[in-house]
Amino acid sequence: MDKRxxxxxxxxxxxxxxxxxxxxxxxxxxxxxxxxxxxKRTIDFHVELFHDxxxxxxxxxxxxxxxxxYTLKECRLKVHVTATDMKRLAAYPVPTxxxxxxxxxxxxxxxxxxGECKTGFSSVCNDHPLNPNxxxxxxxxxxxxxxxxxxxxxxxxxxxxxxxx
Amino acid sequence: MKQDLKLFIDERAQQLAIVYLTRSQNVAVEKMKADxxxxxxxxxxxxxxxxxxxxxxxxxxxxxxxKDVQQEASLTLSQKxxxxxxxxxxxxxxxxxxxENDKGYYRWLKYPGExxxxxxxxxxxxxxxxxxxxxxxxxxxxxxxxxxxxxxAA
Numbered sequence: 601m602d603k604r605x606x607x608x609x610x611x612x613x614x615x616x617x618x619x620x621x622x623x624x625x626x627x628x629x630x631x632x633x634x635x636x637x638x639x640k641r642t643i644d645f646h647v648e649l650f651h652d653x654x655x656x657x658x659x660x661x662x663x664x665x666x667x668x669x670y671t672l673k674e675c676r677l678k679v680h681v682t683a684t685d686m687k688r689l690a691a692y693p694v695p696t697x698x699x700x701x702x703x704x705x706x707x708x709x710x711x712x713x714x715g716e717c718k719t720g721f722s723s724v725c726n727d728h729p730l731n732p733n734x735x736x737x738x739x740x741x742x743x744x745x746x747x748x749x750x751x752x753x754x755x756x757x758x759x760x761x762x763x764x765x
Numbered sequence: 766m767k768q769d770l771k772l773f774i775d776e777r778a779q780q781l782a783i784v785y786l787t788r789s790q791n792v793a794v795e796k797m798k799a800d801x802x803x804x805x806x807x808x809x810x811x812x813x814x815x816x817x818x819x820x821x822x823x824x825x826x827x828x829x830x831x832k833d834v835q836q837e838a839s840l841t842l843s844q845k846x847x848x849x850x851x852x853x854x855x856x857x858x859x860x861x862x863x864x865e866n867d868k869g870y871y872r873w874l875k876y877p878g879e880x881x882x883x884x885x886x887x888x889x890x891x892x893x894x895x896x897x898x899x900x901x902x903x904x905x906x907x908x909x910x911x912x913x914x915x916x917x918a919a
Contacts, residue, residue, distance in 0.1 A: 606787075606790070609787075610784070610787050613780050613783045613784050613787070614784055616777075616780040617777065617780045617781055617784055617867070620773075620777050620780075621867070622828075622864050622865060628773065631773070632773065632776050632777070632780075706784060
């Protein structure tokens with residue numbers, strides 16, 4: 601198997617483990633991500649929240665894995681996402697995210713992909729590591745989106761600070 | 766959620782096992798599609814090519830952390846599980862993970878110990894922490910078992 605495929609597959613498994621971590625007080629927040637297949641453009645996973653049975657909130661994720669580490673200057677994870685992918689992710693009328701996976705260290709970082717940035721990028725900030733606190737914020741954010749009447753314009757907390765400049 | 770908790774934990778334990786096993790670039794991990802008593806089959810690679818040396822892995826998970834894994838994680842296999850692995854001609858280990866802290870432990874079910882012409886019994890086989898035992902150690906044990914087997918056959 602090609603080295604890139606190995607890193608990609610391993611990154612997907614790391615994502616599955618990180619997103620389903622148990623929160624110390626809130627328990628399990630997300631069901632196992634459903635992989636949408638190699639042929640599905642742009643989106644890799646459909647993730648459902650554990651929620652009361654009247655509503656099943658969900659979001660989409662593109663996972664980008666790397667073994668190249670971080671930029672020296674700003675310590676940003678070196679993953680490349682195209683402008684086409686960012687535009688396409690923003691076009692979905694549901695919360696969408698990019699998750700960068702640091703494959704050797706088995707860490708993940710999430711950023712919003714809901715129209716804040718329509719150009720591509722070659723590194724992602726490490727402000728939002730996929731840890732239990734971030735998972736709880738993510739759950740709240742996605743739940744609030746689906747619970748609100750008329751689905752208001754979605755503003756994510758997981759914005760890359762560079763996109764605000 | 767509660768009725769599906771066991772399935773959720775089993776699936777998450779499998780993903781943790783895959784993440785752990787693939788820390789080595791010297792293995793290929795294949796999930797078993799049917800319930801034949803093993804959850805994954807691991808092929809040992811050399812120079813990224815399969816060597817034909819395989820070992821099986823059973824994977825278990827539990828919600829809580831372990832205070833004393835030797836006491837709390839017994840190795841009582843169901844009759845079905847015992848029957849499924851008794852004639853497997855290669856080493857088999859069990860990995861167990863706690864969802865509380867993602868810590869894992871392993872123990873040989875069919876043990877590839879040194880100078881073992883046959884698989885060893887498990888009586889003295891303790892759980893070992895995966896944090897302290899790198900996957901390369903498991904591969905080394907498996908290779909030693911195959912070397913011994915080949916030597917005996919020659």
